[in-house]
Amino acid sequence: MNSPNLQIEHDGAVATLWLNRPEVHNAFDEHLIAALTHALRALEADAAVRVIVLAGRGRSFCAGGDLDWMRRMAGFSHDENLRDAGALATMLATLASCAKPTIARVHGAALAGGTGLVATCDIALATPNASFGTTEVRLGLIPATISPYVIRAIGARAAQRYFLTGERFDAAQAQQLGLIHEVCEPEALDTRVGEVSEALLAGAPRAQSACKHLVQHVAAQPISTALIHDTTARIAAARNSDEAHEGVAAFFAKRLPDWSA
Incomplete structure (x- = not known):
């Protein structure tokens, strides 16, 4: 299941998905998006896997969209852009709907789509040097496909600010906003990921899946006439x-x- 862009490590019932494009800070392109989607589906179907950890090789977690990929997108037709954006949206939805608990192990840059990945995971742990931001407006773009997950994580009011300004913010601010759950020193990050994984393994898997659906249902009540x-x-x-x-x-x-x- 490993690919040049994505590595999978198993430690008992915990599977870690390593984004493996360190030379571009693990930025997305169509190949990494496809590999992530495939791997998430396979791990969800694997009864031996109870917890999925998402992590990045090198100096960063994920710096968003690959610049060469975005340059190519600028020359796409409308239909080609719909298909391409749809693949990213599908990958995020696959992560969000995964029946198994997911943990984001965050260090370095987690920008644009990287912030989206963090928001989409159930639990997020980060080092103090992690940086976040929905920087799309700086490129004339909008954080559309990640918006449901980021808004759910930090709320509409905070999202309105950061979507509009494209400001970066640090791990302390990300924790205050609710994007991440804990900030821990780099040397303690893997220990904390392991401890949280152990806590998850102590729970009943079907009950955990039901809890995920419960939160999504209750939190998703729309602003309606009623x-x-x-x-x-x-x-x-x-x-x-x-x-x-x-x-x-x-x-x-x-x-x-x-x-x-």
């Missing part, structure tokens, strides 16, 4: 409550409210 009506009714009821009457009265009286009333 939701707008519901929230309108809630604030109207709150405004008419005894507590609201007391709170407003106390504010204008410049006193502390008495919530026991």
Whole structure:
């Protein structure tokens, strides 16, 4: 299953997918995208694999799209670009929908599509030197295919800022935003990945798969007419409550409210 662009290591029930294009900071091209998609599907179907770790060889996790690949895309027709973008979207969806727990092992640059990979994994651990950013606007592009996963990870408000500015941010900010779960020193990264993997192996696999579906279902409730009506009714009821009457009265009286009333 190994390819020049992607290496797979097995350690018991844990499989690590190593992005292996260190000379270009593990940037995507169509070959790496295809290899990742194939490998993820094969590992999901392998009953001996319980946990999948995504990692990068060399100095970076993944620096986004390969510049030569993007240069070639500029000459594609609309239909060719649809097919090409569709392959990237399929790879991300395959990672997101994987029934098995996934961990991003992040160091160095994790930019554009690399940030998308981090957001798509269930758990993300990073070193302090990791850097993130949805830098697509700096190239006249938009982070479209990664947007569902990045917005889910950091929220619409933060995504609006970083999508528009293309700013890079460090591991501490990524943790504050919710993109990564832990920051650990480089010498401790593999130990922590191993410890989290062990914690995952202690869980029931079907229950973990059900948990993944549960989170996705609950978090995916849309802003709909029904939701707008519901929230309108809630604030109207709150405004008419005894507590609201007391709170407003106390504010204008410049006193502390008495919530026991």
